[in-house]
Amino acid sequence: MDVLAPFRIAFEGLKPGKHDFEMRVDAEFFDSFPLSELSSVDAICCVELDKIGTTLDCVVKLSGHCDLPCDRCLGPIQLPLAFQERLVVKLGEVTDFESDVWTLGSDVHELDLSQAVFEWCHLALPNRRIHAADAECDEEVTDHIGWQDENQPSGSSEGENDDIDPRWNALKDLK
Ligand SMILES: [Zn+2]
Numbered sequence: 001m002d003v004l005a006p007f008r009i010a011f012e013g014l015k016p017g018k019h020d021f022e023m024r025v026d027a028e029f030f031d032s033f034p035l036s037e038l039s040s041v042d043a044i045c046c047v048e049l050d051k052i053g054t055t056l057d058c059v060v061k062l063s064g065h066c067d068l069p070c071d072r073c074l075g076p077i078q079l080p081l082a083f084q085e086r087l088v089v090k091l092g093e094v095t096d097f098e099s100d101v102w103t104l105g106s107d108v109h110e111l112d113l114s115q116a117v118f119e120w121c122h123l124a125l126p127n128r129r130i131h132a133a134d135a136e137c138d139e140e141v142t143d144h145i146g147w148q149d150e151n152q153p154s155g156s157s158e159g160e161n162d163d164i165d166p167r168w169n170a171l172k173d174l175k
Pocket residue numbers: 070071072073074075130131136137138
């Protein structure tokens with residue numbers, strides 16, 4: 001089965017107005033691409049496509065979670081994976097995927113969202129991937145690699161800067 005088939009929307013047969021599509025984004029989806037940082041993913045992608053004349057106005061929402069190695073102990077850590085993106089596509093003469101507004105030439109009969117969803121998933125990943133509590137980390141690994149916890153008081157006054165409200169750190173992770 002072609003797991004990317006649901007991501008190719010045959011727009012020509014669509015009536016003007018809104019249409020909803022739902023696709024599963026999982027390990028098989030990411031296996032379809034040669035280079036992926038993600039492999040263990042379970043998410044649902046919803047596309048609301050509004051066909052207005054020769055414009056396809058798409059809102060793409062993804063919600064789910066993924067497993068990535070912890071930066072500290074390399075053990076698996078489950079992180080939320082979510083994004084909402086808007087993609088405007090014009091039906092024209094010459095195909096162009098480079099601009100913010102895509103153009104599909106007259107020889108293109110499907111709107112393929114798979115590559116865009118793949119890239120948005122990677123952009124949505126948090127930069128800091130670390131178990132919330134030290135105790136959750138695999139001690140054998142952290143001992144072996146001699147991990148120094150940056151939040152441990154180092155004896156200098158610099159440590160005070162680490163005393164940031166944890167809610168602020170959570171917000172930074174949302175970027
Ligand atoms: Zn860890």
